[in-house]
Amino acid sequence: MDKLVVTGGARLAGEVTISGAKNAALPILCASLLSAEPLRLTNVPALNDIGTMLKLLAQMGVKVERAGAEVTLNAGALSNPVAPYELVKTMRASILVLGPLVARCGEASVSLPGGCAIGARPVDQHIKGLQSMGAEVGVEHGYVVAKVGRLKGARLFTDMVTVTGTENLMMAACLADGETVIENAAREPEVVDLAQCLISMGAQISGAGTDLIRIRGVEKLRAASHRIMPDRIETGTFLCAAAITGGEIRLLGTSTGYLDAVVDKLLDAGCEITGEKTAKQESIHIIAPPRLKAVSIRTAPYPAFPTDMQAQFMAINAVADGTAVIRETIFENRFMHAVEMQRLGADIKIDGNTAVMKGVEKLQGATVMATDLRASASLVVAGLVAEGETHIERIYHLDRGYANIEAKLNALGANIKRERA
Ligand code: UD1
Numbered sequence: 001m002d003k004l005v006v007t008g009g010a011r012l013a014g015e016v017t018i019s020g021a022k023n024a025a026l027p028i029l030c031a032s033l034l035s036a037e038p039l040r041l042t043n044v045p046a047l048n049d050i051g052t053m054l055k056l057l058a059q060m061g062v063k064v065e066r067a068g069a070e071v072t073l074n075a076g077a078l079s080n081p082v083a084p085y086e087l088v089k090t091m092r093a094s095i096l097v098l099g100p101l102v103a104r105c106g107e108a109s110v111s112l113p114g115g116c117a118i119g120a121r122p123v124d125q126h127i128k129g130l131q132s133m134g135a136e137v138g139v140e141h142g143y144v145v146a147k148v149g150r151l152k153g154a155r156l157f158t159d160m161v162t163v164t165g166t167e168n169l170m171m172a173a174c175l176a177d178g179e180t181v182i183e184n185a186a187r188e189p190e191v192v193d194l195a196q197c198l199i200s201m202g203a204q205i206s207g208a209g210t211d212l213i214r215i216r217g218v219e220k221l222r223a224a225s226h227r228i229m230p231d232r233i234e235t236g237t238f239l240c241a242a243a244i245t246g247g248e249i250r251l252l253g254t255s256t257g258y259l260d261a262v263v264d265k266l267l268d269a270g271c272e273i274t275g276e277k278t279a280k281q282e283s284i285h286i287i288a289p290p291r292l293k294a295v296s297i298r299t300a301p302y303p304a305f306p307t308d309m310q311a312q313f314m315a316i317n318a319v320a321d322g323t324a325v326i327r328e329t330i331f332e333n334r335f336m337h338a339v340e341m342q343r344l345g346a347d348i349k350i351d352g353n354t355a356v357m358k359g360v361e362k363l364q365g366a367t368v369m370a371t372d373l374r375a376s377a378s379l380v381v382a383g384l385v386a387e388g389e390t391h392i393e394r395i396y397h398l399d400r401g402y403a404n405i406e407a408k409l410n411a412l413g414a415n416i417k418r419e420r421a
Pocket of ligand 1: 122
C-alpha cells in the first residue's frame with residue numbers, strides 16, 4: 001500500500017487551484033440515472049470515489065465518456081438497476097443510486113453499505129422516505145430491494161438532518177406523481193448544487209438550501225449541462241495547511257461563501273482571510289501568523305462547523321497557543337486521528353464525543369496510520385509542522401477524496417513524497 005512521507009518545516013506560499021466538490025459530484029453523477037437524455041458535467045474532480053461511481057453507473061448500462069474534468073453520462077438504456085456489494089463497500093455514497101433508480105426504473109437493488117470507520121451510518125431515513133412515497137422496500141440478503149409502479153409525492157420528515165438522505169429523496173421526488181415536501185432537509189451547499197443541476201434537467205424544485213424543499217414531480221427530465229461547485233472541504237483543508245505553517249497562499253476557483261464557519265474560526269486563530277472576485281474567477285487569500293491561537297469547535301449540520309473539517313482543526317490546535325475543546329456531534333466515532341496525533345506528540349484527552357487539547361510547541365515526526373478520508377488529511381496537515389519525517393500509511397483513503405494532494409502541497413513549498421508499495 002502506498003504511503004506518504006512528509007518532511008515538516010516548510011512555510012507554504014503560492015497559489016493552488018481547488019477542484020470540483022466530491023460531495024456535489026457524486027449525487028450529481030447519480031442524477032444522470034433520472035433521464036434518458038445526456039447529462040454533461042464539468043469541473044468533475046479526478047478522485048478514486050468518482051472512478052468508483054462511474055464504474056457503478058456503467059455496469060447499470062449508463063454510457064460514460066470522460067475527458068479530463070468533463071464527463072458526459074447517457075442513461076438512455078438502463079439494463080441493470082443493481083449496485084453490487086463489491087463497489088458499495090468501498091464507497092458509502094453508492095447509496096445515492098437508490099432514489100434515482102426507483103424513480104426511473106420502478107425497481108432497485110442496492111447493497112447495504114455496512115459499517116465504516118467513523119460510525120454505524122445507517123440508511124434507514126433513505127428507506128423510510130421511499131416507503132412514504134409508496135415504494136415497497138425491504139432488505140434481502142444484504143441488499144436494499146425496492147419496487148414501485150410510480151412513486152407518489154408525499155410529505156417527508158427525516159428524524160435527523162441527513163445530507164445524502166435529502167439528496168436521494170429529492171432526486172426520487174423529481175419523477176414522482178404529485179408534490180413532495182422534504183422537512184428537516186439538509187441545507188448543505190452540495191444539496192443546492194444538486195438541485196440546480198436537477199432544475200436545469202427540467203425538475204421543479206424550490207427551497208433547496210433551506211430546511212424545507214418542495215419538489216413537483218414531472219414525467220421526465222431532459223438533457224442538461226452543469227458545472228460542479230468548488231470543493232469546500234478541500235478549500236478548508238488547504239486553508240488549514242497554510243495556517244499551520246504560518247504561510248500565505250491564494251486558493252483559486254473557490255470562494256469563502258460556502259465556508260463561513262471555517263473562515264470564522266481561522267480568523268479567531270489569528271489568520272487574515274479575504275475573498276477576492278475578478279471577472280474570471282473567485283479566490284481566497286490567507287495570511288497566517290507565526291503561531292495560531294487555539295480555537296474550540298463544535299460540529300453540526302450546515303451552516304454550522306462541518307464534521308469533515310474537524311480533524312484538520314485538531315491538527316491546528318495540536319500546535320496552537322492555548323487550550324481548545326472539540327465536540328463532534330455528527331458521527332459517534334470520529335476521533336481516530338487523535339490517537340495518531342498523540343503519536344506525533346499532541347496533548348489530547350478524549351471523553352466520549354469531546355476532545356480537550358493543549359497546544360504544544362512542536363510535534364515530532366512518527367509513523368501514523370490514516371483511518372478515514374479526513375483523518376488522513378489531518379495527518380498530512382500535522383506532518384507539515386512536525387520535526388523530521390512523518391510516515392502516513394494507508395493513504396488510499398486520501399486518494400478517494402483529494403485530487404493530487406501531495407503535488408498541490410509540494411507546489412506550495414511542502415516536502416511530501418509518495419512511496420509506492
Ligand atoms: C455526507 C457527506 C460526508 C459528511 C456527512 C455529514 C457525502 C457523499 N458525504 O455523508 O462527507 O461527513 O454528510 O456532513 O455527501 N443517519 C442515520 N440514518 C440515515 C442517514 C443518516 O442515522 O438514514 C445519521 C448518520 O449516521 C450520521 C448523521 O445521520 O450520524 C448524518 O449523516 P449524513 O448527513 O447522512 O451523512 P452522509 O450523507 O452519509
